[in-house]
Amino acid sequence: MSTYTERAWDLRPATPGDLEDIVELRAVVMRPDLVRLGRYDEHRVRQRMRDSYVPEHTSVVVVDGRFAGCVTLKPHEDGWCLESFFLDAALQGRGIGSGVLRRLLARTDAEGVPVRLNVLQGSAARRLYERHGFGTEREDPVDVFMVRWPEPAA
Numbered sequence: 001m002s003t004y005t006e007r008a009w010d011l012r013p014a015t016p017g018d019l020e021d022i023v024e025l026r027a028v029v030m031r032p033d034l035v036r037l038g039r040y041d042e043h044r045v046r047q048r049m050r051d052s053y054v055p056e057h058t059s060v061v062v063v064d065g066r067f068a069g070c071v072t073l074k075p076h077e078d079g080w081c082l083e084s085f086f087l088d089a090a091l092q093g094r095g096i097g098s099g100v101l102r103r104l105l106a107r108t109d110a111e112g113v114p115v116r117l118n119v120l121q122g123s124a125a126r127r128l129y130e131r132h133g134f135g136t137e138r139e140d141p142v143d144v145f146m147v148r149w150p151e152p153a154a
Contacts, residue, residue: 009096011103014058014070022058022070022084023049029086033120037142049084058084061100063091073104079113085125101132109150118143 014022027045034040054074061069069087073080082104087097108115117134119126121142134146 009061009063009068009099011059011071011100012062014055014060016055018055018058018060018067018070019050019053021067022053022060022086025069025086025088026084029089030120033123036122037120039142052083061087061096063088063096068096069100071100071104073108073115076116079111080108080115082115082117085117097128098132101128105132105148105151112150114150115148116146118145120144 023046026049027042030045031040034045054072057074058070058072060067061071068091070084071082071086072084073082075081085097085100087100105115115134116137117129119129121139121144126144126146129146129148132148133151134148137145137147139145
């Protein structure tokens, strides 16, 4: 399995036309964790994305010129909220998710504001977030709520 350098992928602004690709990716990527937690619903997993989609705060991950994922960074209280970070399962573990996070976190660090997110209990994504400085604020039986405080400028 090869890793991707930052030059092999890019982020572009999302459009309303990206919604159904994102909806389907979300359903596929989240299915194993939602099934494990007893919360998978074929319709609900898609409808929640349709109801919450905000293209102006969403970026599409492009690999080799094709749709490969998405990430949403929305204003939230005193900083930002990272949501809907999905990457095609065939591309996971190749450094793309870390690269996307580094790019987004450089921006939020420059602003000096925290980033919050929630991840499903037992999700492998939690390790990715912890590697990038996120810590647990609180947990419930389904979600882990995490925060990353800005890193000081070098």
